[in-house]
Amino acid sequence: MPVFPSPAELHQILPFSAAARPWRLVRYACTDWLVIALCWTTMVLVQHPIIYVLGLLLIAGRLQALGVILHDACHLPPRRRTIAFIIIEALAGWPIGSTISAMRYHHLRHHRAVCTPEDPYLHHHAARGGWIKRVMMLRGALLPVWWPLRTLMAPLALVWPAFRPWYARGFLQERSKRDLRQHPEVIACARADLSHCIAYLLVITAIVHWQLPFFTYYGLPWILAGIMNANRVLIEHDHVENGERSQQAVWAMTHTCHYGWLGKLVLFPRNIGFHQVHHVYPALALEHLPAVHRHILSRLEISSPKT
Template identity: 45%
Template sequence: MRPSSCAPLIANSGHLPLRAPVPLELLGRATVPGLLRLAATQWAWICLCWVVMAWVPAVAPLLALLIAGRLHALGVVLHDAIHLPWRHSGPGLRLLALLAGYPVATTLEAMRYHHLRHHRDAGLPSDPYRRPPASPWRQLAVWLRVCPILPFWVLRGPLGLLAWLLPSLRNPYARLFLQDRSGQDLTHHPEVLGCARAESGQVLFHLVVLAAALRWPSAVGLGYGLPFLLTSGLCAWRLLAEHTPSTVQGRTLRDVLACTSDHGLGWVGRLLTAPLHVGCHVVHHLHPQVSLHHLPRLRDWYRLRYPDLYPLPRRP
């Protein structure tokens, strides 16, 4: 399945139609203004938590967890943006990168690079997010290894700028931080160069955060540093929850149902592990350009029509 398609994949058995007749009202796409409003809403909640932190320091640890959930939601907003059919980012997308990308240590370009390749090759050896089958203890070990993903991405910015200037660093930058698995020489790859050039905004953002932390260490540490680390753990949890270790052979509808999972559909998911309906992951892979607002109803539509084939959530 290619991420530019809003139609389901072709099935590999007679149990599923060639193209499911999904009503058009369930296939609405996101818009930049709508995503900006959604990002502003998350920031309003974050600011409210900061105010309560200042007035009632005793509840600061709990509020740090709630802020982590809203930072996680900002990443989901940016995730919706990279599925929009854009080639060059205009002012709206630049503002969205500032509001929803830099706070979780990513850029539109970097997320677009690895995430769209994940959609194209989900479950295949070339999938950037591919995880081999493992026991529950191995899964825990994988989660612990992935937990520092956001602090690791902070390092991506400086290395990306160096890679923009030094061609010898572009392949390591793409393999390590963009999760490229093509095996090709990417020294002059225009998309890699675009990702490296875009790191300037993230580096500038984190320099501002560093300056603020030096000036107000306690406030920045508790209000942003701790939530940032918690968000990293939540993102690692989601990555493992929404993809199964199943090995697939192609890009059919049955393959998508085998290698993706819904999760976090309860109140804990809404607050922390799967905000803004991102836990409706199966239908997201079937219709990657559908807005996150439409995913619950789209999921209900598929579950009603294909109850024996649509997978149950792997985790609450």
């Protein structure tokens, strides 16, 4: 099994701070939006099926990348909402139907309870593999409908406490059986969705008023990104219950997938495929994952010499 470096050793491996930096995440999000804008421009100016398909794939990859940026932000310690966090949420969260609070709710529970009954991402049927796993992957096509629906239901969750358990279990992937009617984190997620809801209503109004080709240039790539995201969650983990919480056990029950340049562009953008390292060091910034992964593998080779 690999020998994992301590936090002090990580500082020696990495030239910069190991944790994500909010303004760096803002820069990443702006870069991804620039790529999306360039794709849109090319698709409009060059009306060709091949260009459209390539643009579709690239936009889907960048929408996934925005999810990775939001994911990195949710691993930062909870703090006062600074300008950087507001921008991250608007650029990387709202376009994919989420907020930092919503992502933090289900994703941090996944890390705390990975491969246990309370893991929001544990899918027992996925362990069978084959066509069952492929069909489950297609459920990701519902994310562009389901996540925005959560946002639109947030005002109802705020004014009607009896609806909050449904809101948490249906939209935030809560798996416990606790009474959630006055749960402060559920209320915080609903409050964070209010500005998100207003932004969505304005966008919907603009699309209808100006008859914008939303589905052609955004809806379809979003559906594709949702399928890719669901597939990634399914293949990154062993969907078998395991109560052991050691770093070695977490490393064994997760998987690294990057697939070269195709992964970087579309399937596993912004190093999200280095999932084993991410689970061992959840707060490690996305740009440092490959270096730490290589370091751990080199330690594994040294500790297990070939005979």
